[in-house]
Amino acid sequence: MINITVINGTEKHGVTYRLKEIFLTAFRNNANITEYYLPKDCPNFCNGCVNCMTKGENTCKDERYIGKIEKSLLEADLIVMTSPAYVFHTTGAMKAFLDHFAYRWMPHRPAPEMFGKRAVIITQCLGAGAKSAAKDIKHSLSWWGISKIEIFTGALMGDIVWERLSKKKRAELTKKVKKLSWKFAQTDYTKPAYTNLIIKIRFFVCRLMQQTLHKNDPEYLDGKYWAAQGWLGRTRPWK
Numbered sequence: 001m002i003n004i005t006v007i008n009g010t011e012k013h014g015v016t017y018r019l020k021e022i023f024l025t026a027f028r029n030n031a032n033i034t035e036y037y038l039p040k041d042c043p044n045f046c047n048g049c050v051n052c053m054t055k056g057e058n059t060c061k062d063e064r065y066i067g068k069i070e071k072s073l074l075e076a077d078l079i080v081m082t083s084p085a086y087v088f089h090t091t092g093a094m095k096a097f098l099d100h101f102a103y104r105w106m107p108h109r110p111a112p113e114m115f116g117k118r119a120v121i122i123t124q125c126l127g128a129g130a131k132s133a134a135k136d137i138k139h140s141l142s143w144w145g146i147s148k149i150e151i152f153t154g155a156l157m158g159d160i161v162w163e164r165l166s167k168k169k170r171a172e173l174t175k176k177v178k179k180l181s182w183k184f185a186q187t188d189y190t191k192p193a194y195t196n197l198i199i200k201i202r203f204f205v206c207r208l209m210q211q212t213l214h215k216n217d218p219e220y221l222d223g224k225y226w227a228a229q230g231w232l233g234r235t236r237p238w239k
């Protein structure tokens with residue numbers, strides 16, 4: 001059994017929900033699937049206190065939401081993120097969620113577990129904007145350290161209600177999402193995903209920065225974290 005964590009960028013059971021359900025069909029009998037719906041499961045905005053960065057993530061005012069979801073993300077073999085396009089971007093709820101994980105960006109305290117993970121982003125729109133919505137999410141995931149990120153985007157070009165779309169359009173979207181789902185259903189999750197060169201370069205640039213910061217102030221939280229992981233020495237978060 002693999003673990004799948006799904007972060008839904010909307011609570012609406014609309015087209016995004018439909019496509020996500022189609023994606024998950026191949027995993028229903030062989031995966032533990034945990035789903036979160038935004039904004040319900042992370043209802044507040046980041047207020048910019050930067051406590052997560054300077055004092056530790058446990059001091060976040062929203063820790064009761066974030067802690068639970070993060071545990072689920074770290075235990076996941078596959079992360080699925082979904083969002084409709086809202087004014088050419090991801091939903092505000094998804095953006096508010098991602099803001100809470102700024103401390104997990106590579107220049108701060110990336111989780112070692114993220115480097116071997118796989119992720120899928122599902123976005124769609126009426127006419128245009130699904131690609132930039134997916135990019136919003138991908139930006140965070142890749143700075144969390146994930147290399148293996150695949151994106152599904154769709155444009156409805158007709159109606160915004162699934163049942164009112166033409167049969168042809170529904171079949172086209174279903175085929176495309178099933179193809180991606182099949183690919184991830186065939187994956188061997190006992191092996192971590194490959195860490196690509198871009199992620200490695202980012203890691204080494206951040207490592208240089210953390211080396212200096214740690215030397216100047218051994219009590220600086222991010223530097224201490226990098227040292228404790230062994231990353232300022234020879235240890236790396238990928239295999």
Ligand SMILES: Cc1cc2nc3c(=O)[nH]c(=O)nc-3n(C[C@H](O)[C@H](O)[C@H](O)COP(=O)(O)O)c2cc1C
Pocket residue numbers: 010012013014015016017084085086087088089124125126127128129130156160
């Ligand atoms: C606030 C808002 C902004 C939207 N912005 C865009 C947009 O920029 N481009 C687009 O093609 N569709 C846009 N749409 C339409 C939705 O992306 C589209 O209806 C989508 O299918 C909704 O997904 P859902 O059924 O999962 O809610 C917008 C809808 C809303 C509510």
